[in-house]
Amino acid sequence: MELLTFAPLIPSSLKLSQAAQTKHTYKTPASNHTTADPMDIPYCLGCSEKSTLEKQKEDLAEQEAPSWVLTSATRTERRKESKGQDIHLRLLVKLYRFLARRTNSTFNQDVLKRLFMSRTNRPPLSLSRMIQKMKLPGRENKTAVVVGTVTDDVRILDVPKLKACALWVSSRAQGPILKTGGKILTFNQLALESPKRRGTVFLSGPHKSREVYRHFGKAPGTPQEPYIRSKGRKFERARGRRASRGYKN
Known part of the structure; x- marks a missing residue:
């Protein structure tokens, strides 16, 4: 019985051993010749069957990409907690983390996100810029909320009555605000007075100054x-x- 091999189609380095050829043989019903199983022969230019490796690649291409791949491709790094060691700032984080979880207002989520930010991303807001922003229509008698520092501006002479909430207000900025009958709130006072952003305006300093x-x-x-x-x-x-x-x- 003659054994048919595919020697002309297979490089010498990829030829099957005699034991491997005899192990995977079968008889065709049309003749008595035995033929090597083409699936056990490495894929080459003369073979019509695809290799197992190529089939695995096609199966992986058809499958949907895992969630961790999509997440890593579209993920943007963001802080999930404050890196500052100020005990008062950490207490505010604890307070607004609770409010963001238990209320349906995005205001508390925005405050919490800004409490996580670094100092370069919380630039100071001058008193003159605050007055300019609060003079816009529809902002009368509202509270200016600044997750950062409010500083004085010596160029401003007339300070209207303001109601502001900030992490820090410089001593020179406190005088003109309180002198004209204004009010300065802390964030825990704001949480009691307006826990859902009612009557507030979000402000921030110039980020590229x-x-x-x-x-x-x-x-x-x-x-x-x-x-x-x-x-x-x-x-x-x-x-x-x-x-x-x-x-x-």
Whole structure:
């Protein structure tokens, strides 16, 4: 009985051993010849059957991607707790975590999220900007809520009656507010007075007012300031700092 092999189609490095060929043989009903099982032969250019590895790849492609893959691809990093060690801040986190869980108001969730933020993401709000924002229509007799610091502005002369709630209010900003009959609340007082955002306005300071943002961006054509050793006459005053020398930023 003659054993048919696929030697012309299989490289010498992939040829089956004689024991493996005799193990997986079967008789065709049309003849008495025995033929090696094509599924046991490595896939090559001359074979019509696909290898097991390619079938596994197709099965994986048809399956839906697991949830952890989708989550890792679309996830954005965010804080889930405050990194500050201030005991008063941590008590506020505990309070608003409870309110966010037990009420259906997104206001408490927003306050909790801002309590988690770093100080660079909670920029200070000046008194003049607060007055400007509270003068907008529909904001009369409402409480300005600032999860951050309220600072004074010496350029403002007339301070209207304000009602503000903030984490910190500088001593120089407290005077004009209280002098005109205004009121300053803490966040635990706000939780008793308005637990669901009723009569409040969310405010925050300018996020890009830090000095480092002056240097961000590519030159030329953007009003970005270069990092230089000094601002004297002899330090980087040519290209990029004068219009007659290429460009000016």
